[in-house]
Amino acid sequence: MRVGLDYRPGISNPNNGIGRQNVALATVLGQLPDVNLHLFTPAPADHPLRSTAHCPGWVSPADGQQRLPRRLRFEFGYMPWALRRLGIDVHISTFNMGLPLPPRPTGVRYVLQLHDLFQLQLKNHHSTWLRETVYRISDNLSIRYSVKVADRIWTPSQYSADEVARVFPAAAHKVRVLSNLVPTFTQEPVLPTLPLPSRFWLLVGTREPRKNVPWFIEHWQKARLTDSAIPDLVLVGGGEFVPPEQRALPGVHIMPALGDAELQGLYSAAERLWHPSYAEGFGLPVIEAMAAGTPVAVASGTSLDEIVPAGTPRFSPYDGAAVIELMHRLAQPDEPDRKALQDWARRYSEQPYRARVAELLQELQA
Structure with missing residues (x-):
């Protein structure tokens, strides 16, 4: 053919x-x-x-x-x-x-x-x-x-x-x-050359409004003001679509679009990937993070409901109080079952x- x-x-x-x-x-x-x-x-x-x-x-x-x-x-x-x-x-x-x-x-x-x-x-x-x-x-x-x-x-x-x-x-x-397709990475992950905090949550994809990034940063900041255990936030995809006042917030680190090896390095180093999109056709970063053994928390609705295993933390992408409560709950690091996450990701x-x-x-x- x-x-x-x-x-x-x-x-x-x-x-x-x-x-x-x-x-x-x-x-x-x-x-x-x-x-x-x-x-x-x-x-x-x-x-x-x-x-x-x-x-x-x-x-x-x-x-x-x-x-x-x-x-x-x-x-x-x-x-x-x-x-x-x-x-x-x-x-x-x-x-x-x-x-x-x-x-x-x-x-x-x-x-x-x-x-x-x-x-x-x-x-x-x-x-x-x-x-x-x-x-x-x-x-x-x-x-x-x-x-x-x-x-x-x-x-x-x-x-x-x-x-x-x-x-x-x-x-x-x-x-x-x-x-x-989420490929099995064969190259060695590398961290970006830009400095990273010792603990951080990760968001990948900032361009379209549907990614809901400003909303998430707003409530992350509110949670962080009352809980010092809330980690820093690393955003991948450039900052031109993040409001200037949020780009300047302490604890916000903005990365450009990265190649596969650097992105894999960030997934592996992150404490958790958050995906707050209110409209998603698949959710590629979610599977990529789990393939690296990194836990995720996802917005409910659209395709994100079907690509994560039962028990994954979820939140409404419109309920600020609920996502703040979830952030407080997940701020204390807990050793995830990385093998279970990787096994789930292998179906892709x-x-x-x-x-x-x-x-x-x-x-x-x-």
């Missing part, structure tokens, strides 16, 4: 959740015995990927692949002809949208990896009102088009699958669950993921 994979997330932002999953899927597809994998992406003139992937003749920066003119040029001006020329059987787009625009090559089947519908349901950060409006409209149209033309829609959680079926009932029969590791991808491709072939 000749499988095409849209590799734009892997080249533009390989450290965020969708980018990491794009890279992981490419790795697994490349290892399947009956798959002949072809990567497709625009790229800079000197990018090493040009020697192994199919790239348009025009030069494109690695970042900014989501910008509308570049997307249209790639999805309409390049992809339909490239898929036909290479005889691709199945083509996969991995970032909620992006399936090629017509004309559709005869015989090719389209797969849409739809992580969530929050681009339709929630507001994201943009630099201007005009930019926000343009992207809201274009994302809406692109997601709806991709849902319509996809032969299969892969979601990372049952929560996301149910949301797709609710919003797009005509597409419900096309939806399949493919949980995200390479072997079950590879088997599920092979099963879904076989279904398409049949």
Whole structure:
């Protein structure tokens, strides 16, 4: 089977959740015995990927692949002809949208990896009102088009699958669950070069409002004022979306986006990962933390309810008093059952993921 994979997330932002999953899927597809994998992406003139992937003749920066003119040029001006020329059987787009625009090559089947519908349901950060409006409209149209033309829609959680079926009932029969891959780390974890406190809680992902980070910091600060046992807070993902007054709080440490080895080092060193998101399609940092043997506490609702074991501390992402009470309770360090956490996380590791991808491709072939 000749499988095409849209590799734009892997080249533009390989450290965020969708980018990491794009890279992981490419790795697994490349290892399947009956798959002949072809990567497709625009790229800079000197990018090493040009020697192994199919790239348009025009030069494109690695970042900014989501910008509308570049997307249209790639999805309409390049992809339909490239898929036909290479005889691709199945083509996969991995970032909620992006399936090629017509004309559709005869015989090719389209797969849409739809992580969530929050681009339709929630507001994201943009630099201007005009930019926000343009992207809201274009994302809406692109997601709806991709849902319509996809032969299969892969979601990372049952929560996301149910949301797709609710919003797009005509597409419900096309939806399949493919949980995200959390690889077994083979490289040695390393701590970031920036200084770290001796004890800290960890939050990973700060960009979108749905991550609920300012709300969490506000109540962490209130808890800390009355309880000196509350650890410092380390945030990974940059601080531009954290209010300036919170960035300056004693005990708040902000890290940029990190590579796998440094992120793994932070997971291992953290006392606990907190994930306060009020809208989550999977919750990749939660599984990554448990894979390192680090306990977690998660907001209730959306997909976080299904990816953690029974007994995991949970809290409403809207109830400040309840999360403060939970922080006081969890401030006293207790030795976790790291093996049990790692065993749970293994259900999202390479072997079950590879088997599920092979099963879904076989279904398409049949």
